[in-house]
Amino acid sequence: xxxxxxRPTLEAVxxxxxVSRATASRxxxxxxxxxxxxxxxxxxxxEELGYVPNQAARSLVTRRHDAVAVVIAEPETRVFADPFFAxxxxxxxxxxxxxxxxxxxxxxxxxxxxxxxxxxxAGGHVDGALVFSLHLDDPLPGLVQRAGVPTVFGGRPGWSDxxxxxxxxxxxxxxxxxxxxxxxxxxxRTRIAHITGPLDQTSAADRCDGFRDVMPDADPRLxxxxxxxxxxxxxxxxxxxxxxxxxxxxxxxxxxxxxxxxRILRERGRRVPEDxxxxxxxxxxxxxEQSDPPLTTVRQDIEEMGRLMARLLLGxxxxxxxxxxxxxxxxxxxxxxxx
Numbered sequence: 001x002x003x004x005x006x007r008p009t010l011e012a013v014x015x016x017x018x019v020s021r022a023t024a025s026r027x028x029x030x031x032x033x034x035x036x037x038x039x040x041x042x043x044x045x046x047e048e049l050g051y052v053p054n055q056a057a058r059s060l061v062t063r064r065h066d067a068v069a070v071v072i073a074e075p076e077t078r079v080f081a082d083p084f085f086a087x088x089x090x091x092x093x094x095x096x097x098x099x100x101x102x103x104x105x106x107x108x109x110x111x112x113x114x115x116x117x118x119x120x121x122a123g124g125h126v127d128g129a130l131v132f133s134l135h136l137d138d139p140l141p142g143l144v145q146r147a148g149v150p151t152v153f154g155g156r157p158g159w160s161d162x163x164x165x166x167x168x169x170x171x172x173x174x175x176x177x178x179x180x181x182x183x184x185x186x187x188x189r190t191r192i193a194h195i196t197g198p199l200d201q202t203s204a205a206d207r208c209d210g211f212r213d214v215m216p217d218a219d220p221r222l223x224x225x226x227x228x229x230x231x232x233x234x235x236x237x238x239x240x241x242x243x244x245x246x247x248x249x250x251x252x253x254x255x256x257x258x259x260x261x262x263r264i265l266r267e268r269g270r271r272v273p274e275d276x277x278x279x280x281x282x283x284x285x286x287x288x289e290q291s292d293p294p295l296t297t298v299r300q301d302i303e304e305m306g307r308l309m310a311r312l313l314l315g316x317x318x319x320x321x322x323x324x325x326x327x328x329x330x331x332x333x334x335x336x337x338x339x
Contacts, residue, residue: 152309192222197228296339
């Protein structure tokens, strides 16, 4: 057996620094009212001893937990299969790490999960919440509001239950969709179809509105609702080809749907872009660049969206003069071989 060294205590830090335990506690836990020479002595003692503060005790002093809940309103099978969520979580994690704050991931798949998340947020375990991938009938906004924690939403809110002043980060979904469809029109395409996302999500609804802005008289048969997944894109593309075999272009509401559409077009013997031009939305590089052919798509900076969500929340948790305001990021068309 080997003897493990005992963990340094706050009392040891105080003794090493030559100050009282109360003074050491105020310095370690971010309190005020300690003269700078004493602060430096305590910090030096912490470094020399390798002291790690007790988070529970620290929270009692600072009323902060240095933890943020990330709530994704999707089942885990969707979250871990879709690179969109990985990119957004990467941006969130980078920003939280830079501020020495922990990420607590909470997923919701059913009503029981909603209740669990609501109880957790109301229990005072985190400093705030980042919530995204909401559907219009989702109870999470109300639960978060009742929990009373600072919150930033991913995506434009689409609910009307008293959370109209919610802070959010979004991309210009409608403008990006208009850019995509105008590109197809400029290529001379006239029978342009749209594979939507789930229309109970504002991002999908906004992209569909952008399509209609450019194609107000589009044949209704050229619009099929899908679910932002490759399998959904496959189903929608089959339905479109069965309905309208003369279509010559497709705007898919995200890259995963577009990848599914490309597979069905190959299966049906349609050349891309010669017979059917295809444009997606997201510019998720593992999907867009490795598609066959590489996908023309509308780029939104997904990782930056996550980073800004965390930054806005941290500004709300630690006020720096003024309340945070929502942000809508621009989108750009990235041209590749599919259109």
